[in-house]
Amino acid sequence: xxxxxxxxxxxxxxxxxxxxxxxxVALGIGDDCALLSLTxxxxxxxxxxxxxxxVHFPTGADPWGLGKRSLLVNLSDLAATGARPxxxxxxxxxxxxxxxWLAGFSGGLADVAAxxxxxxxxxxxxxxxxxxxxxxxxIQVHGEVPPxxxxxxxxxxxxxxxxxxxxLGDAAAGLAVLHGRSPALSSxxxxxxxxxxxxxxxxxxxxxxxxxxxxxxxxxxxxxxxxLLHILQASGVGACIAMDQLPLSEAFVAATSAAQRTALAVGxxxxxxxxxxxxxxxxxxxxxxxxxxxxxxxCIGGITATPGLVWxxxxxxISTRFTGYRHFxxxxxx
Ligand code: ADP
Ligand code: MG
Numbered sequence: 001x002x003x004x005x006x007x008x009x010x011x012x013x014x015x016x017x018x019x020x021x022x023x024x025v026a027l028g029i030g031d032d033c034a035l036l037s038l039t040x041x042x043x044x045x046x047x048x049x050x051x052x053x054x055v056h057f058p059t060g061a062d063p064w065g066l067g068k069r070s071l072l073v074n075l076s077d078l079a080a081t082g083a084r085p086x087x088x089x090x091x092x093x094x095x096x097x098x099x100x101w102l103a104g105f106s107g108g109l110a111d112v113a114a115x116x117x118x119x120x121x122x123x124x125x126x127x128x129x130x131x132x133x134x135x136x137x138x139i140q141v142h143g144e145v146p147p148x149x150x151x152x153x154x155x156x157x158x159x160x161x162x163x164x165x166x167x168l169g170d171a172a173a174g175l176a177v178l179h180g181r182s183p184a185l186s187s188x189x190x191x192x193x194x195x196x197x198x199x200x201x202x203x204x205x206x207x208x209x210x211x212x213x214x215x216x217x218x219x220x221x222x223x224x225x226x227x228l229l230h231i232l233q234a235s236g237v238g239a240c241i242a243m244d245q246l247p248l249s250e251a252f253v254a255a256t257s258a259a260q261r262t263a264l265a266v267g268x269x270x271x272x273x274x275x276x277x278x279x280x281x282x283x284x285x286x287x288x289x290x291x292x293x294x295x296x297x298x299c300i301g302g303i304t305a306t307p308g309l310v311w312x313x314x315x316x317x318i319s320t321r322f323t324g325y326r327h328f329x330x331x332x333x334x
Contacts, residue, residue, distance in 0.1 A: 005125050005126075008097065008102060008125055009029065009123075009125060011102075012102045012103065012105075012106040013029065013090065013106060013123065013125075014028075014029040014030060015106065015110075017106075017107070017110035017113075017114070018106055018109055018110040018113055018119065019119055019120050019121070020113075020114070020119045021119070022086075022087065022117060022119050023037070024036055024038065024039070024086050024087065025037075025087055025119060025121055028119065028120075028121045028122070029120065029121060029122055033122070034087070034089070034121035034122045036086065036087065036121070036142070038086070038144060041147070042144040042145065042146060042147075043144065043145050043146070043150065044142060044144060045078055045083035045142070045143040045144060045145050045150065046140060046141070046143075047074060047077035047078060047081075047140070047141055048074070048138060048139065048140040048141075049070075049073050049074050049077070049138075049139055050136065050138050051066075051069075051070050051073070051136070051137040051138075051139075052134065052135075052136050052137075053134030053135040053136070054134055057069070058175075058178055058179060059134065061178070062104070062198065063100070063101045063102075063103075063104030063105040063108065064104040064105070064107055064108040064111075065108060065194075065197075065198030065199065066104075066105055066108060066137075066198070067104065067105040067106060067107060067108020067109040067110075067111070067112070068108040068111055068198055068199045069108075069197070069198050069199065069200070070105075070108075070109065070137045070139055071088065071108075071109050071112040071113060071116075071118075071139060071141075072112055072199060072200050072202055072272065073200070073221065073272055074088065074139045074141040075112070075118070075141060075202055075204055076200065076202070076203065076219040076221070076272040077141065077219060078141055078143040078204060078207075079202065079203040079204045079206070079207040079219060079274060080151065080207065080217050080218050080219035080274060081143070081145060081150050081151055081152075081207075081217075082145055082149060082150055082151045082207045082208065082210065082211030082217070083143030083144060083145040083150065083207075084143055084144055084145070084204070084208065085116045085118035085141060085142075085143045085204060086118065086142045086143050086144055087118055087119050087120070087121045087141075087142050088113070088118055088119075088120055088121070088139055088140060088141045088142065089120070089121060089122045089123045089140045089142075090109075090120055090122075090123035090138070090139055091123055091124045091125075091136075091137070091138035091139075091140075092123065092124070092125050092126070092135075092136070092137055092138075093126050093127070093128045093133070093136040094125075094126075094127065094128060094135050095127065095128040095130070095131045095133060095135070096127075096131070112202075115202070116202065116204060118141070145211075149211055151207070151210070151211050151214050151216065151217035151276065152216060152217075152234070153216055153217075153218055153230050153231050153234035153235070154216060154231075154234035154235050155214075155216040155235060156215050156216040156231050156232070156235035156237050156239075156277040156303050157215060157235070157237065157277075157279065157303060158237055158303055158304055158305035159280055159302070159303065160215050160216075160277040160278055160279055160280065160302065160303040161277065161278050161280060161283050161299050161302055161303075162228070162239055162241065162275065162276075162277055162299070162300050162301045162302060162303060163274075163275070163276050163277070163278060163298065163299050163300065164220070164224065164247065164273050164275050164297070164298055164300055165201075165203050165206055165273045165274045165295060165296060165297050166203075166247065166271070166273040166296055167247040167248055167249040167252065167271075167296075168220070168224060168246055168247060168248065168252075168265040168266070168268070168271055168273065169248060169249075169252045169256070169265035169268045169271070170192070170193055170196035170197075170249050170251065170271065171193075171196045171197045171200060171268065171270035171271050171272070172223075172264045172268025172269060172270055172271075173193045173196075173251070173252050173255040173256060173264060173268070174193035174194045174195070174196045174197030174198075175197050175270065176255070177190055177193050177194055177255065178194060178197065182255050183255065185251070185254055185255055186254070188251075189250070189251035189254050189255065190251075192249065192251040193251050193252070193255060196249075197270060200270070200272035201272075201273070203219070203272070203273065203274045203295075205295075206274065206290065206293065206295040206297075209286070209289050209290060209293060209295070210274060210276055210286065210290075212286075213278050213279075213282045213283075213285065213286040213289075214277060214278055214286075215276075215277045215278065216234070216235055216276060216277045217231075217274055217275070217276035217277075218230055218231055218274070218275050218276075219273070219274055219275075220269070220271045220272060220273045220274070221269060221270065221271075221272060222269045223267040223268055223269040223271075224241075224246075224265070224266045224267075224275060225266040225267050225309065226267070226269075227275060228241070228275055228309060229309060231277065232303075232307065232308075232309060235277075235303075236307065237303050237304065237305060237307065238303070238304040238305070238306045238307045238309065238310065239301055239302065239304060239309050239310070240301050240302055240310045240311075240312060241300050241301035241309065241310070241311055241312070242300060242301050242312050242313075243262055243311050243312060243313045243318065244313055245298065245299070245300045245301070246262075246265050246266070246298075246300055247296070247298040247300075248261065248265060252264075252265070266311075277303055283299070
């Protein structure tokens, strides 16, 4: 039984599976600060994501899956930048000490941490002020990238092609399955969609290839419609996207009606795929390298000089407006 904060840290977080040694970690958990030995000449890339029970994951979510997801969504930001993971820190606020939950959650974290050679080096653990506050997980990842090689949102130019990795909408459909709001599905499709929610495919490796070719990149956390707009606004350009070219998985198609499909694929969020733009003279070389690496990638449209996002279906412009998820937005105006 863990009796207090320090017991929890020792048993679940300062454990060999999670706080493992790495050449870049001179000092890990246990002191006031961790000490990192960064590769000389590299830039430090940092990103943080909060996951709140009831907002980002349902109450009762599988703790192992949640551990994986919590770290993967953070690593996705490093991927979007083209950075290589170095280590991460964890802030955890819990209403009570649930040993089974802690064991599952730290196990899921360890799974992803080991796969990415990204150990846990510190954090903070507190009790939530009220039971209703639920669990809150804050993770900060630290990575490194050679100066001048980071992918930003602001480099897209008219004439560039727009690409996405993987398929769109699976995580949103997976969340609908977890909430019991999906039609009857085969167990294989159910499993694939739930897996897409808890364990989005890591694009950290793919990003090390993409960064040699892309003019801009973002990871899809809020949905294509919303996230691509960030690239467009930062770059001062527009885009024309072919609805009929969006990559959709078999499980996603089985779980959605034709009417839901496009809205979920472009507005569903939580996919953590990469969306990036590539100058036309570099697309062949990039596609070859991604194919060799086994990374699925689809060209879904192109960048235009006229600002704004235009959607087409079989060549015809469609007038629908799509938005992604935004916090602090009244439900009715989303
Ligand atoms: P301080 O009071 O100096 O901030 P704490 O007593 O909160 O330190 O934490 C003790 C040690 O345990 C520190 O090295 C801290 O980074 C680490 N730690 C606390 N909570 C976590 C956690 N959830 N995950 C990883 N390390 C943690
Ligand atoms: Mg201290």
